[in-house]
Structures are given as structure tokens and as C-alpha cells.
Amino acid sequence: MAERETSRAVDDAAAAWAGRIDRGPLSTADNAELETWLSGDPRRLGALARAQALYDGSDAARALGPQFDPAPFKAKSAVRPSRRNLIGWGGGAVAAGLVAGVGALGVSSYGSRAYASQRGEVRLIPLEDGSAITLNTDSKIRVRQRRVELVRGEALFEVAKGEQPFVVSADALSVMATTAAFVVKAIAGEPVSVVVREGRISVTDRRGRLQLGANQQMDASPKQTQVETVAPAALVRRLAWREGKIAFEGETMAQAAREFARYSDMRLIIEDPTLAQEPVSGLFAANDPVSFARSASQAFGARLDIEGRTVRLGRRPT
Secondary structure, eight states, X not given: OOOXXXXXXXXXXXXXXXXXXXXSOOOHHHHHHHHHHHHTOTHHHHHHHHXXXXXXXXXXXXXXXXXXXXXXXHTTOSSOOOHHHHHHGGGSGGGHHHHHHTTSOOBOTTSOEEEEOOTTOOEEEEOTTSOEEEEOTTOEXXXXXXXXXXXXXXXXXXXXXXXXXXXXXXXXXXXXXEEEEEEEEEOTTSOEEEEEEEEEEEEEETTEEEEEOTTEEEEEOSSOEEEEEOOHHHHHHHTGGGGTEEEEEEEEHHHHHHHHHTTOSSEEEEOOHHHHTOEEEEEEETTOHHHHHHHHHHHHTEEEEXXXXXXXXXXXXX
């Protein structure tokens, strides 16, 4: 049996690939070789993403020219920022001067661009390679060429064929595609979810790497990874948010209330525990929890109270 490749060997090979990608578009043969290398070990995609992140950082140093000496600047910081902190600077005060210098396009010091949607907003972002990203409510991404980080929220990725793989990362999960359409959802407190509308993708999480095809969904949490087939009709409901709708098919009232909270500042509170577990189905306007509450009140004979920005549903007195 062949010996398992060491982590150092994986990192060295990933660095070599990152260098080849950084120098220019890969040929068809190179892309095929890269896919073969990635498929040989589930650790390789993550190692490649880390290596490419280092190349992103080196772009900033190259842009300052060969005479730049970083030493005088190191003493100004008592604590060296972590990689996580560096990534987060793009939209903060540290990068404010850079953002203003490029017309407030959200370009960070590493050449990436940040895009975000407000609560209740659906935003379409066309990319230069012909791909398109649609952000659901309250979502944020960072984009550098064909590499995207989903910082939070949910996004539909429609990937055009390119000379380099299209990579999306979210938490500890990475998705690689050549040409495909898929949704990635990363909501705090929930498993990271990937569902494929068309094409094929490679997904890597803490437990390894697998392939997903059209109408397949993967949910990854620290404890487990689950893959299931999604019916075409269910996939249509899953994407109803692109039209400003929420589709329920058997979810509980409590789940529906949490979903509406993603789209509206109105608070929907289900006061009765039994009512909170009642199933609900239908298509509703995402930014109108009041209409949903009125429908639920009639369907379940529930008490409805509206006070300012708060909507309460409870059992009627018997």
C-alpha cells in the first residue's frame, strides 16, 4: 500500500500550483492535471486555497515596487494581526484610504472586492469572466478573480467556463467548479449548505472531498456531513428568494418566524409552544411577515397582536 503523502508534501505541491495559477491562465492540459492532483487527496483543495491566499498577499507587496522595505512598518504594531484579521480589514477603517482612492469600490489591499446586500435586498453581481453571483438578504462576499469567500448569508453562483477553476469558500467548506450553478448558504448557528442546480462541483469539508451533481444537497456541520437528493420542485422553492418570496413546505411556524427574521426588521413571535410546532405551507412575500401572520392566524385560529415592529401569535383564550 502506498504511503500517505505528508502534510509538508501537500503544502509544497499546493504552493507550486498556486505559483502556476498566479503566473497566468492554465492550459486545458494543466487544468486536467490540476483536477487529477486535487482528486488524489481531500487535503489538497484546502492546501491550494491557503497557498493562493498567500499569493494574494504578495500582490500587495509587488505593487509597492522592488524598493519597498516592510521593516520600518513592522515596529508600529505591537501585535501581529492574524490572517483572519487581515481578511477582515477590507471593509473597515484600516482600509478606508484605499477604498476612497479607488472610488469606494470596496477593493481591499489584497486586490479583492467586497460586496454585500442589505436586509430584504437581493443583489445581482456580474463578474468579468461572465459568471454571475446573486446575493440573498443580508449577505456578504469577497471576490478576487474566480475565487470567492462567502462571509455570511446565501448566494447563487452561476459559473461561466473559464481557464481557471471557480472556487467558493465558506467557513471550513470549499467548493470548486468549472461550469455549474449552485447555492451556498452560511448562516450562523446552522450547517453550511450547498445545493446544485446544474452541472457538477467538488466539495471539500472537514471530512474529505466529494462530487455533487444537479439536484443534490450537502449540509456540513462540525459533527456530521449529510448528502441528499433534492426534488426539482423543492429546488424551485429553495430559490424563491430570487423573486422576493419565501416558500414553505411543511416547516414549523417557529422555523418560518426565523426565516422571516432574515428579510425584515419586523419581529414575529410565536408565543404558544404548540402553535410554534404547527406545520405551514405556501408562498409568501419575504418582506411581509404581517400578511403571513394574518394567514396563519386564520388557518390556526390564533390570536394576532401587532404592536409597532412586533407581531405576536398565540392561542385564543378558551
